[in-house]
Each structure stands twice: as C-alpha cells, then as structure tokens.
Amino acid sequence: MVFSSLFFVFFFLAVCYGCYFLGRTTKARNIILLVSSLIFYAWGGPALVFLLCLMVFVCWAGAILIDQTCNQKTKGALCAVTCAICIAILVFYKYTGFFLSTAYSIFDVDAAIPSIALPIGISFYTFQLISYVIDVRRGEVEAQEKYWLLLLYASLFHQCIAGPIVRYADVNFDIENRVIKREEVSRGITRFSVGLAKKAILANGCGAIFDKLFNDASGNPLGADGIAGLSSAAILLGCFCYMLQIYLDFSAYSDMAIGMGLMVGFHYKENFNYPYIADSVTDFWRRWHISLSGFFRDYVYIPLGGNRVSIPRHILNMLVVWALTGFWHGANWNFVIWGLYFFVFLVIEKYLIKPKRNPSLAWRIPRILLTMTVVFFSFMIFKFTDMASLGAAVGGIFTSNGKGFGDVHTATVFKNNIFFIVVSILACTPIVPAISRLCERTRMTAKFAAAIGAIIPSLILVISAFALAGDSYNPFLYFQF
Numbered sequence: 001m002v003f004s005s006l007f008f009v010f011f012f013l014a015v016c017y018g019c020y021f022l023g024r025t026t027k028a029r030n031i032i033l034l035v036s037s038l039i040f041y042a043w044g045g046p047a048l049v050f051l052l053c054l055m056v057f058v059c060w061a062g063a064i065l066i067d068q069t070c071n072q073k074t075k076g077a078l079c080a081v082t083c084a085i086c087i088a089i090l091v092f093y094k095y096t097g098f099f100l101s102t103a104y105s106i107f108d109v110d111a112a113i114p115s116i117a118l119p120i121g122i123s124f125y126t127f128q129l130i131s132y133v134i135d136v137r138r139g140e141v142e143a144q145e146k147y148w149l150l151l152l153y154a155s156l157f158h159q160c161i162a163g164p165i166v167r168y169a170d171v172n173f174d175i176e177n178r179v180i181k182r183e184e185v186s187r188g189i190t191r192f193s194v195g196l197a198k199k200a201i202l203a204n205g206c207g208a209i210f211d212k213l214f215n216d217a218s219g220n221p222l223g224a225d226g227i228a229g230l231s232s233a234a235i236l237l238g239c240f241c242y243m244l245q246i247y248l249d250f251s252a253y254s255d256m257a258i259g260m261g262l263m264v265g266f267h268y269k270e271n272f273n274y275p276y277i278a279d280s281v282t283d284f285w286r287r288w289h290i291s292l293s294g295f296f297r298d299y300v301y302i303p304l305g306g307n308r309v310s311i312p313r314h315i316l317n318m319l320v321v322w323a324l325t326g327f328w329h330g331a332n333w334n335f336v337i338w339g340l341y342f343f344v345f346l347v348i349e350k351y352l353i354k355p356k357r358n359p360s361l362a363w364r365i366p367r368i369l370l371t372m373t374v375v376f377f378s379f380m381i382f383k384f385t386d387m388a389s390l391g392a393a394v395g396g397i398f399t400s401n402g403k404g405f406g407d408v409h410t411a412t413v414f415k416n417n418i419f420f421i422v423v424s425i426l427a428c429t430p431i432v433p434a435i436s437r438l439c440e441r442t443r444m445t446a447k448f449a450a451a452i453g454a455i456i457p458s459l460i461l462v463i464s465a466f467a468l469a470g471d472s473y474n475p476f477l478y479f480q481f
Contacts, residue, residue, distance in 0.1 A: 002161075003195075003196070003199070003253065003256045004196060004199045004200055004204075004252075004468060005468065006465060006468055006469070009196065009461070009465070010465075012036075012040065013260070016032070016033075016036040017263065017264070019032050019036075020032050020033065020036075020264060026176060026177070026178065029264070030149065030152055030175065030176075033152060033156065033264065034148060034151065034152045034155065036157060037152065037155040037156050037157040037160065038155060040157035040160075041120075041121070041155055041157065041160060041161075044120045045117070045119075045120075048119045048120065051089070051119055051122075052119075052125065052151075052154065052155060053151060055085075055086055055089060055125070055126065055129060055154075056129065056147070056150055056151045056154050056155075057147065058082060058085050058086065059082055059086065059129040059130075059132060059133050059150070060143075060144065060147045060150045060151075062078055062079070062081070062082030062133055063082070063132065063133050063136040063143040063144070063150075064143045064145065065078050066078045066079055066082075066133070066136050066137050066143065067136055067142065067143035075137055076137070078137075079133055079134060079136075079137040082133050083130050083133055083134065086126050086129055086130055086133075087126070087130070089122075089126070090122055090123065090126045092116070093116055093117075093118055093119055093122060094118055094122065094123065094331055095331045096114070096116055097113050097114070097115070097116060097331060098331035098332065100113050100114075101113055120161055121160050121161040121162065123328060124159070124160065124161070124162060124165055125154045125155070125160055127165050127292075127295055128153070128154055128165055128166060128167070128168070129154055130299070131165070131167050131168065131295060131298075131299060132150070132153070132167070132168040134299055135167070135168060135169055140169055141168055141169045141172055144168075144172070149175055149176070152175065153166075153168055153171065153172075153175060156261075156266070158256075158257045158260040158261050158266070158268070159257040159261070159268060161253075162250070162253050164254050164257065164258075164268055164269065164270075164271035164290070164291035165291035165292060165294075165295055166268055166269075166291070170267070170268070170269060171266055171267070171268070174265055174266045174267060178264075178265030178266065179265060180264065180265045181265075184262045184263075184265070185262065185263050187259075187262055188258075188259040188260065188261070188262030188263035188264075189259065189263065189457050190259070190456070190457045191255050191256075191258055191259030191262065192255070192256050192259030192260055192263070192457075193259075193456075193457040193458075193460040193461050193464070194255055194259075194457075194460065195251075195252040195253070195254070195255025195256035195257075195259060196252070196256060196460070196461065196464045197252075197460045197463065197464045197467075198248050198249075198251065198252035198255065198427060199248070199249060199252035199253070199256075200464040200467040200468050201463065201464060201467045202244075202248045202252075202423070202424050202427055203244075203245050203248035203249035203252055204467070205417075205420055205424070206241040206242070206244045206245035206248060206421075206424055207241075207242075207245045207249075209237070209238070209241040209413060209417055209420075209421075210238045210239075210241045210242045210245065212413050213230065213234045213235075213237060213238035213409075213410065213413060214227070214230075214238050222389075223386075223388075223389060224386065224388035224389045224391070224392045225392075227389055227392040227393050227396060228392040228395075228396060228403075229403060230396055230403065231396075231403045231404055231405060231406055231407040231410055232396060232397050232398070232399050232403070232404070232405045232406075233405055233406040233407065233410045233411070233414075234407065234409070234410040235393050235396045235397050236397060237410055237413065237414055239376065239379065239380050239383070239393065240376065241421070241424075242379060242383055243375070243376055243379045244421075244424045244425065244428065246379060246382070247272070247275065247276060247428055248424065248427060248428070250272075250289070251271070251272040254270075254271040254272060258270070258271075269290070269291065270290060271289060271290050271291050272287065272288065272289070272290065273286070273287040273290065274287060274428065274429060274430050275287035275288035275375075276372060276375075276428045276429065277368060277429055277430070278368065278371050278372075278375075279355070279359065279364050279367040279368050279371055280349055280355045280367065280371055281342060281345045281346055281349055281371060281374055281375075282346060282349055282350075282355075283371070284371060284375060285342070285346075292325070292328070293325075296321050296324065296325055297321075300320065300321050300324060301317055301318075301321045304317040304320060304321075305317055311351070315347060318343055318346060318347060318350075319340075319343055321343075322339040322340060322342055322343035322346070323336060323339055323340060323343070324339070325339045325342075326338045326339020326340060326342075327339065329382075330385075332385045333387070334381055334382070334384065334385045334386075334387065334390065335382070337381055338378060338381045338382050341377075341378055341381055342378065345374055355367065377394070380393055380394060
C-alpha cells in the first residue's frame with residue numbers, strides 16, 4: 001500500500017482517521033494508530049510485521065536495561081550490543097546478496113546467490129530505533145517502559161516506509177500528550193494534498209519523460225548499448241527530468257508524512273529545504289534529506305571527532321560518513337561511488353575553495369548553477385546501477401558516442417512537455433510559498449481566506465485523483481532503500 005493510491009487516500013486513510021477522531025482518549029487513539037500502522041505495514045507482507053516487532057522488542061529491552069544500569073561501561077556495552085543486533089539484521093536483509101556476489105566475483109566462484117526480500121522501510125526504522133537506544137544511553141531521553149508505545153513510534157504509517165527519520169526525542173511528548181488543533185489539522189490536510197499532487201502529477205510526469213527517452217519501443221529500460229545510441233540532448237533532458245523526479249517524489253512523501261502527522265497531533269521535522277537553490281555542495285546537504293544527514297552527523301561524524309581533530313583525521317571522518325551514506329542507499333557499488341563523489345567535492349570546498357557564506361546575488365547565481373551541475377552528475381551515478389550504462393550516459397553527454405547533440409525525437413518530447421518541465425522546476429523552488437505568503441499579507445477577509453484554504457486542498461485532491469485513476473501502483477523511489 002502506498003500513499004499515492006486511491007485506495008489509501010479515499011479508504012484506508014479515511015477509515016483510519018475516522019476511527020481515530022472517534023477515540024475519546026489519547027490512549028484509545030494511540031491504539032487505533034498502532035493497529036492501523038501494523039495493517040498498513042503488513043500490506044506488503046504479513047511476515048514483515050514480526051521482524052519489525054522483534055527489532056522493536058530488542059531495542060525496548062535494551063533501552064530499559066541501559067536506563068536501569070548505573071555503571072557507565074555496562075551502559076555502553078548494552079548500547080553497543082543492542083545497536084549491533086539491529087545493524088546485523090539490516091545487513092542480512094539488505095546486503096547479503098551484495099557481499100556474496102562481490103566475494104564470488106573476486107574468487108571466481110560459480111554459485112547461486114540466495115534471493116532475500118528486502119523488508120520495506122527497514123533502513124528507516126532501523127535508524128530510528130538505533131537513534132532511540134543511543135539517546136537513552138546518552139541520557140537525552142528516558143527509556144519508554146511500554147513496549148507497544150515504542151512499537152507505535154517505530155511503525156507509524158506516516159513515515160515508517162520512507163522517512164523522514166524521526167527521532168524519539170522529537171515525538172516522545174506527542175505520543176502521550178498531544179493535543180489536536182483545528183488549525184494544525186487544516187495545515188496538515190493542505191500539506192498532504194500538496195504532497196500528493198507533487199507525486200501524482202509532477203514526479204510521475206517527470207518519470208514518464210525519462211521513460212520516453214530511456215526505454216525501448218517495448219517499454220523496457222535501455223541497456224548500455226541502447227544508451228550509447230542516444231543523442232546528448234536526449235541524455236541531458238532525460239537525466240534532468242530524473243533529477244526533478246527524485247526531489248519531487250521524495251519531498252512529496254515527506255510532505256504527506258508531515259501532513260498526516262499534523263492531522264493527528266504529531267510534529268515531524270522538515271526533511272527538505274529547497275535543495276535545488278543551494279549555492280554549494282555543503283549547502284545542498286544542509287537542505288537535502290535533512291533527517292539522514294543529521295543522523296550521520298550526530299551518531300557517526302561527531303562521535304568520530306567531527307572537525308575537532310587534525311586535518312588528515314577530519315578527512316578520514318568525512319570519508320567514513322560519506323561511504324556509509326552512499327552504502328545506506330543501496331547494496332550496489334554505484335551508491336558507494338555516489339557517496340564518495342560527494343565526499344570529494346565536500347573536501348574540495350572545505351580545504352581548497354572555502355566558499356564564502358551569504359554571497360551577493362551576482363555571485364550566488366553562478367554558484368547555484370555550478371552546484372546543480374555537480375548534483376546533476378551525482379544523480380546520474382545514483383540512477384544507473386550498471387557501470388556500463390553509467391559510462392555510456394556520461395560519455396554520450398559529451399558526444400563521445402558520435403551521435404551528435406540533438407535529434408528529432410528528443411526535440412519533440414521537449415516541445416510537448418516544455419510547459420510541464422517549467423512548472424516542475426518552479427515546484428522545486430520557494431516561489432510558490434513566497435506567493436502564498438504575499439497573498440496572506442493582502443487585505444483578505446477571514447471568511448475569504450478560510451474559503452480559499454478549504455477549496456484549494458479539495459481541488460488539488462480531485463486533480464490528483466484523476467492523475468492516479470489510470471495507475472494501479474505508484475511506488476515512491478525511496479521505497480527501494
């Protein structure tokens with residue numbers, strides 16, 4: 001079950017929240033949310049719920065033992081063992097095939113690699129549970145004595161599949177003491193509606209443009225040989241649309257998660273801050289997937305010493321963080337390369353270029369263009385898991401395939417979608433929120449503002465429903481991680 005489906009929007013969510021608001025107490029509402037979340041998660045495979053419950057039990061028991069222990073060494077040992085169990089489970093499900101295929105390739109072993117299904121969302125809820133155990137170890141939060149409430153935290157269907165990575169410290173008060181406010185419910189509905197539209201209309205549309213250029217006549221993705229036959233313009237346009245798609249798709253999921261949380265009194269932190277207006281790679285990672293970069297900063301980078309060490313050690317710390325960041329995204333070498341690609345540019349910025357903060361507009365525009373060029377090629381690495389296909393795509397941009405720059409098919413695709421592409425670009429910038437704030441400052445009566453606030457989300461929902469009507473399954477890109 002995915003957020004971007006008519007069944008979820010008009011049945012599951014409606015029934016869940018209908019029952020939720022019938023609940024008289026926070027405890028009753030928590031039970032309704034927990035049951036709904038487990039049903040939602042079990043939709044992808046009932047057996048996966050037992051794995052989630054097991055990992056939550058390990059962290060629940062481990063955190064209680066840590067909280068009850070006075071000896072600091074024992075606390076550290078319990079924390080290490082608990083986190084190691086979680087990481088071992090994640091590694092088994094996500095990386096067993098990768099490790100075996102790599103080993104078989106190195107030692108020239110001809111053997112079958114077992115197929116292990118990746119539990120949906122395991123990368124996200126594993127990090128949430130690890131952050132909870134470490135925070136208990138640090139004394140930043142108290143251990144949750146009720147197992148079912150910790151299970152609720154880890155399994156909340158708003159964000160358990162693809163983030164944001166919500167820390168227990170951010171929602172522990174909301175779990176048992178939240179208050180539902182009409183204004184927040186209204187904002188939540190609007191945020192959810194906007195996210196649904198970003199996914200159903202913009203992200204899916206950008207993905208369709210990429211498919212027109214990178215799929216064959218049968219609808220199958222082109223291999224390295226097929227990509228080598230594309231013009232430079234086709235590769236540039238397709239990969240640019242993928243760059244738009246991955247932001248619109250992932251930020252849409254975060255918008256919907258934050259919106260659904262607000263509807264029932266949970267306050268999740270922002271996960272994106274318009275990363276495509278970043279004027280440096282450092283700035284980009286302050287804006288992109290904020291919950292993930294914050295996790296690696298607080299639980300890996302700073303414990304390693306951060307930047308309060310010698311230059312060689314600092315570079316090593318950055319190398320570890322970015323190798324892990326890339327590897328977290330997937331069990332394939334292209335993701336490791338993707339992380340190391342950013343590592344190289346971050347080191348260059350830190351020790352060679354040292355860009356100034358708050359530059360003038362005349363300097364900021366070329367810096368944004370340069371940063372987005374770096375990001376553009378990073379998402380090519382991210383997209384093409386096959387190194388041969390990646391090489392063909394990068395080489396094709398510089399016309400090394402001998403196909404020239406443009407072709408009739410690409411020109412037709414571009415002309416037919418130019419308005420849509422412009423709208424998608426604008427959706428990646430803060431222009432629309434700026435216009436909204438400007439309207440709020442005008443002399444708009446309270447009744448008119450309330451009417452607009454009710455009409456716009458409803459209109460967006462209707463348009464999104466039409467966009468989804470012909471698609472039976474619309475998975476978010478980050479479901480695979």
